[in-house]
Amino acid sequence: MMHSLRYLSLASLIGLLATGQGHAQAGATASLQTGPATVSVAPPLPAVLKAVVSAPAFSPDSVFINPEVRPQFVGGDKAFAAYLAKSIRYPQVALQRRISGKVYVNFILSAQGKVTDAHVISGPGNGLNDEALRLVWLMPPWEPARVNGQPVRVACTIPIAFSADR
Template sequence: MPEFPGGMPALMEFIRKNLRHDKAEKNERVIIQIVVDKKGNATNPVVLRSTNPALDEEALRIVSLMPKWKPSRQAGNNRNVKFVFPVAFKPSVQNTN
């Protein structure tokens, strides 16, 4: 399996730090699929589960910011592998009404 530098906790932290939550009206998740290529680049992002076009666009923007991943290896060779992860959105200001 490919690995984000620092593992899944680092991936979730990267998303949290770079995400613009102002587009979310409530807690929502967008599911993204990428291909981590043989060189470790996150390519071919696809929204597998959409909640809102603006959130989809923001989730895809996050993918474009990602550093290189550790590519997957099989039989000593790097391989292209699909990887799926959630991007969680929370509103910037919680409505208390």
């Protein structure tokens, strides 16, 4: 039984290849004579193949690292700096100890531009890490990243600088 299934599959595959080859020989390509060289011109793709070729080659659950169009805080870098300046609450412990530094926060930005899965990669601690995380979670939606013109999820890491000398 198993042997006949393999034979049937092989016969079907050969039949498909032969059919495709027969169509190719029946005029699927045109040749142009241009002196000593011949140029072959392939026919346009069938509509079914065009749909497959133009469809995105990624899952909606994909997370990009370097998309074609990078995400952007609405209003750009100046608006991001203004958001941080307005929203930051310097932790009292860090102020008393005069602790400054950068906190690096990693997060996934959804295709809708919203923060998900945020966590601190590194920072000086003493409340600064928690404050940076709070600021990231409360950010307004960003302009999302894009691949093939479609919004996609993207991994982001941003530094948030704290200065006790302000």
